[in-house]
Amino acid sequence: MDGWLIAMMLGGSIFLGGxxxxxxxxxxxxxxxxxxxxxxxxxxxxxxxxxxDAVNLERKKKKLKREYRPE
Amino acid sequence: MSNKVACSHCHLEFSEEVMIKDEEHYFxxxxxxxxxxxxxxxxxxSFYAKAGDVKxxxxxxxxxxxxxxxxxxxxDRFVKxxxxxxxxxxxxxxxxxxxxxxxxxEKALHNMDGIIEANINFTNNKANIVWADExxxxxxxxxxxxxxxxxxxxxxAEIQESHANKERKDYYLRMAVAIFASxxxxxxxxxxxxxxxxxxxxxxKTILNIAEWILSTPVLFFSGWIFFRGAYYGIKTKxxxxxILVATGASLTYLYSIYITFFQAGExxxxxVSMIITFVLxxxxxxxxxxxxxxxxxxxxxxxxxxxxxxLVNEKIVSCKLTDAKVGDIVVVSSxxxxxxxxxxxxxxxxxxxxxxxxxxxxxxxxxxxxxISGTVSIDADIHFRATKDFEHSTLSNLVHLLDNAMxxxxxxxxxxxxxxxxFSTVILAFxxxxxxxxxxxxxxxxxxxxxxxxxxxxxxxxxxxLATPVATLVGxxxxxxxxxxxxxxxxxxxxxxxxxLVLDKTGTLxxxxxxxxxxxxxxxxxxxxxxxxxSSSKHPISKGVSAFxxxxxxxxxxxxxxxxxxxxxxxAQLGSKELLGGNYRLMKENGIDVTHxxxxxxxxxxxxxxxxxxxxxxxxxxxxxxALVEDLNSKNIDVIMLTGDNENAALRVANAIGIQTVxxxxxxxxxxxxxxxxxxDKKTVVMVGDGVNDILALSSADIGIxxxxxxxxxxxxxxxILLNDSLxxxxxxxxxSRTTYGLIKxxxxxxxxxxxxxxxxxxxxxxxxxxxxISMSVSSLLVVGNSMRIKLKWKKN
Numbered sequence: 001m002d003g004w005l006i007a008m009m010l011g012g013s014i015f016l017g018g019x020x021x022x023x024x025x026x027x028x029x030x031x032x033x034x035x036x037x038x039x040x041x042x043x044x045x046x047x048x049x050x051x052x053d054a055v056n057l058e059r060k061k062k063k064l065k066r067e068y069r070p071e
Numbered sequence: 072m073s074n075k076v077a078c079s080h081c082h083l084e085f086s087e088e089v090m091i092k093d094e095e096h097y098f099x100x101x102x103x104x105x106x107x108x109x110x111x112x113x114x115x116x117s118f119y120a121k122a123g124d125v126k127x128x129x130x131x132x133x134x135x136x137x138x139x140x141x142x143x144x145x146x147d148r149f150v151k152x153x154x155x156x157x158x159x160x161x162x163x164x165x166x167x168x169x170x171x172x173x174x175x176x177e178k179a180l181h182n183m184d185g186i187i188e189a190n191i192n193f194t195n196n197k198a199n200i201v202w203a204d205e206x207x208x209x210x211x212x213x214x215x216x217x218x219x220x221x222x223x224x225x226x227x228a229e230i231q232e233s234h235a236n237k238e239r240k241d242y243y244l245r246m247a248v249a250i251f252a253s254x255x256x257x258x259x260x261x262x263x264x265x266x267x268x269x270x271x272x273x274x275x276k277t278i279l280n281i282a283e284w285i286l287s288t289p290v291l292f293f294s295g296w297i298f299f300r301g302a303y304y305g306i307k308t309k310x311x312x313x314x315i316l317v318a319t320g321a322s323l324t325y326l327y328s329i330y331i332t333f334f335q336a337g338e339x340x341x342x343x344v345s346m347i348i349t350f351v352l353x354x355x356x357x358x359x360x361x362x363x364x365x366x367x368x369x370x371x372x373x374x375x376x377x378x379x380x381x382x383l384v385n386e387k388i389v390s391c392k393l394t395d396a397k398v399g400d401i402v403v404v405s406s407x408x409x410x411x412x413x414x415x416x417x418x419x420x421x422x423x424x425x426x427x428x429x430x431x432x433x434x435x436x437x438x439x440x441x442x443x444i445s446g447t448v449s450i451d452a453d454i455h456f457r458a459t460k461d462f463e464h465s466t467l468s469n470l471v472h473l474l475d476n477a478m479x480x481x482x483x484x485x486x487x488x489x490x491x492x493x494x495f496s497t498v499i500l501a502f503x504x505x506x507x508x509x510x511x512x513x514x515x516x517x518x519x520x521x522x523x524x525x526x527x528x529x530x531x532x533x534x535x536x537x538l539a540t541p542v543a544t545l546v547g548x549x550x551x552x553x554x555x556x557x558x559x560x561x562x563x564x565x566x567x568x569x570x571x572x573l574v575l576d577k578t579g580t581l582x583x584x585x586x587x588x589x590x591x592x593x594x595x596x597x598x599x600x601x602x603x604x605x606x607s608s609s610k611h612p613i614s615k616g617v618s619a620f621x622x623x624x625x626x627x628x629x630x631x632x633x634x635x636x637x638x639x640x641x642x643x644a645q646l647g648s649k650e651l652l653g654g655n656y657r658l659m660k661e662n663g664i665d666v667t668h669x670x671x672x673x674x675x676x677x678x679x680x681x682x683x684x685x686x687x688x689x690x691x692x693x694x695x696x697x698x699a700l701v702e703d704l705n706s707k708n709i710d711v712i713m714l715t716g717d718n719e720n721a722a723l724r725v726a727n728a729i730g731i732q733t734v735x736x737x738x739x740x741x742x743x744x745x746x747x748x749x750x751x752x753d754k755k756t757v758v759m760v761g762d763g764v765n766d767i768l769a770l771s772s773a774d775i776g777i778x779x780x781x782x783x784x785x786x787x788x789x790x791x792x793i794l795l796n797d798s799l800x801x802x803x804x805x806x807x808x809s810r811t812t813y814g815l816i817k818x819x820x821x822x823x824x825x826x827x828x829x830x831x832x833x834x835x836x837x838x839x840x841x842x843x844x845x846i847s848m849s850v851s852s853l854l855v856v857g858n859s860m861r862i863k864l865k866w867k868k869n
Binding site: 003006007010011014017021024025028029034035037038041042044045049053056057060061064065 | 117121155157170171173174178181182185187188191192193194203206240243244247248251255259272274275278279281282285286
């Protein structure tokens with residue numbers, strides 16, 4: 001068997017696995033596993049209103065961050 | 072029978088006539104009605120569809136004024152400012168029952184001006200809120216949460232848990248990397264071993280080596296960072312710890328394997344590098360999991376002592392900071408409140424609960440001129456007293472100070488595994504060096520000698536040793552938890568197994584702690600429902616004891632024409648033409664009733680129309696299994712000692728009944744702690760069991776403090792072990808479990824040492840190939856885990 005084939009397959013799979021690991025680490029750091037139940041339950045309330053709320057909150061946050069200057 | 076209807080807000084069911092009808096909706100109270108309309112007005116009414124039939128807590132309408140949340144002192148303590156200048160607070164939200172509640176709270180908060188983040192954790196009901204303080208104040212945020220039917224109060228996230236959580240999260244990250252890499256290395260290693268036996272070309276071997284190298288690098292430097300850090304501290308304090316062994320073993324193996332990869336000769340050991348780190352890291356993680364977190368060393372002052380008192384200034388009651396009160400100030404205490412300063416009563420009288428000083432639940436009557444002591448609680452007294460000491464010099468503050476000291480100086484018994492691993496690490500490092508030297512001088516190439524030297528470290532690497540203690544203690548913790556025994560820290564299991572002296576409190580620990588009727592003397596027939604009616608409406612412990620005794624049948628509810636609680640005397644009630652009196656000797660005497668009965672127990676007299684009809688003798692009864700416990704412990708050579716704040720007679724009566732030889736009576740909280748320190752000086756390892764505020768000093772100075780689950784909050788906080796079901800048999804179980812666990816730790820350590828005793832000579836003789844090293848590591852760890860499971864199964868059967 002060609003050595004390069006093995007090297008490429010190993011490299012490719014380790015790279016893909018590494019990506020998954022990084023995503024997992026990011027999720028831990030982000031606190032996504034801190035609350036076991038909320039993230040599963042949140043699926044039930046995922047709708048247009050919630051999306052709008054999230055966008056509005058994001059806008060409000062940006063606006064406040066720009067304008068808010070406590071002494 | 073009337074129809075039951077569910078409230079439109081909280082879904083609790085009540086009969087139709089008591090409900091408030093509002094168009095087509097029914098409400099159980101105004102609170103629910105208010106919240107329902109608010110949600111409808113604000114457009115949050117889809118909450119009810121989301122919540123389904125979940126029953127909610129009806130909102131209470133009376134809350135204290137929320138403006139005190141805006142006080143600077145409050146902001147100082149709980150509100151943090153983040154990098155962008157926004158304020159941040161951690162709240163605990165009460166009344167969350169379902170995920171729809173979380174949704175509603177978050178939505179309501181998100182829609183408030185000035186709030187930029189509100190994140191509620193469903194599992195523990197804790198919320199993190201970030202807001203712009205110039206736009207909206209904290210009080211308005213809390214008002215909003217209250218308006219939609221919940222309640223919120225802040226907690227200090229810094230001391231509570233963030234530290235423990237951070238450490239845990241850090242370990243999760245490192246373990247994720249280590250486990251991911253090790254599992255991948257393992258399947259590459261399978262190819263390596265297959266090639267080792269069936270033959271494979273050197274270039275394929277090199278490719279596999281490089282793949283393993285790439286995978287093991289983050290394991291060694293990211294996951295293994297903990298060991299390098301530990302090794303650094305070890306060297307700094309001149310202690311050869313296990314971290315040094317792991318760090319040197321793993322990094323030498325790593326360097327050697329890189330050398331092999333480059334020069335394309337021999338076998339690389341990358342799989343051993345990642346496996347050592349992963350296994351020992353798992354062991355460490357288990358230890359971190361079962362460690363007491365920082366939240367338990369708490370701020371006692373903040374949690375249990377109110378910060379304000381009521382002072383009389385110019386005939387007006389004003390509240391002032393506790394620390395600002397001066398000697399000579401007139402302090403106002405109403406019934407149910409805690410006395411926070413020492414002083415002398417100048418107005419009013421009543422009974423006080425002095426259990427924080429004596430441990431006795433019997434109320435003490437105090438009159439004008441008597442002194443009150445800080446830390447005691449007024450049961451029914453509304454008094455004014457003149458402070459004789461400021462807070463700094465008060466009994467209470469003195470106690471707090473002593474407690475802080477005791478907790479800081481708590482003895483720590485060195486754990487067996489730590490002691491052992493120090494010797495072990497030193498010996499293995501020496502062996503490996505000697506092996507290397509002998510092989511090199513006994514003419515072999517440097518490479519071969521180096522490899523054999525390293526293989527000694529690799530094979531001895533303390534995977535099983537690192538797992539031995541944490542796995543055993545986890546078994547112990549779970550055995551305890553199933554029997555209602557909570558060990559706050561795993562290490563306490565080991566300490567408890569070495570205990571040789573048990574110190575017990577009397578009231579609440581050996582006895583039930585509440586007065587119970589032991590004898591009833593009926594002088595004349597009377598209507599027992601009357602006695603039940605008057606005693607059950609008083610909260611005094613004696614009344615409660617009598618009412619519990621009389622309550623046997625169903626009594627009709629009696630509405631008295633008049634009912635008065637006479638402070639420090641008893642109860643007086645009028646029903647039609649009948650006059651009822653229930654209380655102590657003084658009450659009878661003041662009403663001109665002649666009483667001749669005498670007893671060493673507490674007495675309760677009941678008179679109808681100024682005629683004595685019944686006498687009740689009350690005393691505290693001994694808990695079940697007390698005698699068996701003492702006998703059992705004596706047979707295990709554990710000294711049992713009883714300390715009590717009660718008088719000598721009462722103490723001796725209990726001690727004789729259950730067979731305790733050593734008794735010390737009339738002990739103040741400080742005396743108890745001093746006694747335990749004295750035992751420490753005699754090189755005793757002491758367990759203290761108690762339940763009350765008067766025991767906290769002793770509990771925190773003992774090696775192990777055990778508290779009854781029904782004990783006071785502060786005692787639960789300072790102790791190490793909690794007996795949830797209050798029973799003495801679980802105290803005995805706690806001893807048994809700790810001894811079993813300690814035995815298990817010893818077995819596990821012995822197993823891993825014996826294992827090493829066989830493999831190390833093989834390694835020194837140069838017989839260890841990477842495959843054997845890898846298998847040996849897994850097998851020894853499996854042996855240790857398997858042995859622990861065996862004990863668990865054995866206990867399960869009993």
